[in-house]
Amino acid sequence: MLRFAAAAVAALALTGAAGAASAQDATGAALVDYIFGQLEGEFGISAASRATGRLSEGGSTTGTFNVSANAAYIVIGACDEGCSDLDLVVRDASGNDVGSDFEDDDAPMVVIPAGSGGRYTFEVQMATCSANCHWGVRSYNAGN
Helix, strand or coil, rough: CCHHHHHHHHHHHHHHHHHHHHHHHCCCCHCCCCCCHHHHHHHCCCEEEEEEEEEEECCCEEEEECCCCCCCCEEEEEEEECCEEEEEEECCCCCCCEEEEECCCCCCCEEECCCCCCCEEEEEEEEEECCEEEEEEEEEEECC
């Protein structure tokens, strides 16, 4: 699972840097979808959950997704060309922080170790954005 997580981060970094040129006219929400599409195509995976939206710099929002018992998950965020820093916090059904990514980048990732299932909450924070930026968060079942 950790090998997948490391590869996913590398793929997102490459997609973010080269994705806009490859997508040619993909911007905004289309660029976010393109980034995830590249990641999913590269690893032959499908998202367990998806969420999208728009935020201005300094804004934040939350969403929920389900986690199966005894399965590990990877939660990944991405944002459009106007965004250069997106942050992510994941909390379990009891509201406890499971993980966070406050790195100065636009592809945050949190690994949820296998454990109890239930409804989890993510909080996405738009740290740096030149306008009203599009964001996306997807979770992936990484197995046991």
